[in-house]
Amino acid sequence: MDTTAPLLGEPLPVELMNTIWADRDGVHDALRDPDGTRAWLRAVSTRTDLITAGDLDALSTPDLDRLRGRLIGLRDALRRLAAEATGDPRPAVGSGTRELDEAVTVLNEAAGDTPHWLVLSWTPGQEPSRHARSGGQAASAAVSAIAGEAIALFSQDIRRQLRACLAPGCVLYFLKSHPRREWCSAGCGNRARSARHYQRHRQSAV
Numbered sequence: 104m105d106t107t108a109p110l111l112g113e114p115l116p117v118e119l120m121n122t123i124w125a126d127r128d129g130v131h132d133a134l135r136d137p138d139g140t141r142a143w144l145r146a147v148s149t150r151t152d153l154i155t156a157g158d159l160d161a162l163s164t165p166d167l168d169r170l171r172g173r174l175i176g177l178r179d180a181l182r183r184l185a186a187e188a189t190g191d192p193r194p195a196v197g198s199g200t201r202e203l204d205e206a207v208t209v210l211n212e213a214a215g216d217t218p219h220w221l222v223l224s225w226t227p228g229q230e231p232s233r234h235a236r237s238g239g240q241a242a243s244a245a246v247s248a249i250a251g252e253a254i255a256l257f258s259q260d261i262r263r264q265l266r267a268c269l270a271p272g273c274v275l276y277f278l279k280s281h282p283r284r285e286w287c288s289a290g291c292g293n294r295a296r297s298a299r300h301y302q303r304h305r306q307s308a309v
Contacts, residue, residue, distance in 0.1 A: 108133035116253035137167035152235035
């Protein structure tokens, strides 16, 4: 099963925020059930050293339910922090986390929930390499690592590149990695331009 979430190549904390997405049928949640949670983690697993497809296959349904709860709690906190950082005016992007200090607490707890670290391997005559280790389940460590990335994102100047996509109906976030980028995707850019054209045409017809 593939994830239903749009994957835009953004940093993992932003990809997690974007597991809430919208189309003509309304707002959707890619983490709506254990299968959706596993599918999203599988889709992003190649972007972290901490989790493999085998780790995900080994998770029981209760494990996935707990993991889903952690991811949704973290996502809600990140969306609240993103709304604060971007001055997001969109009413449809509401988060289950209402207060800024609550979002900060959830993020910090998620980052420290499962210890993880890197170790060096170096066998004589071979190239050195790094390996990830964790003090708990690999999937839980991956969630904590995403929280750690989010702390870096919100605490550094890169936070100023975070944007809310203001195309009609969109609820996604993105990093403005190019000076001319205004939308999360080309599709949203096309919708925004079409909406502006329609509005201008309608006003001129009155």
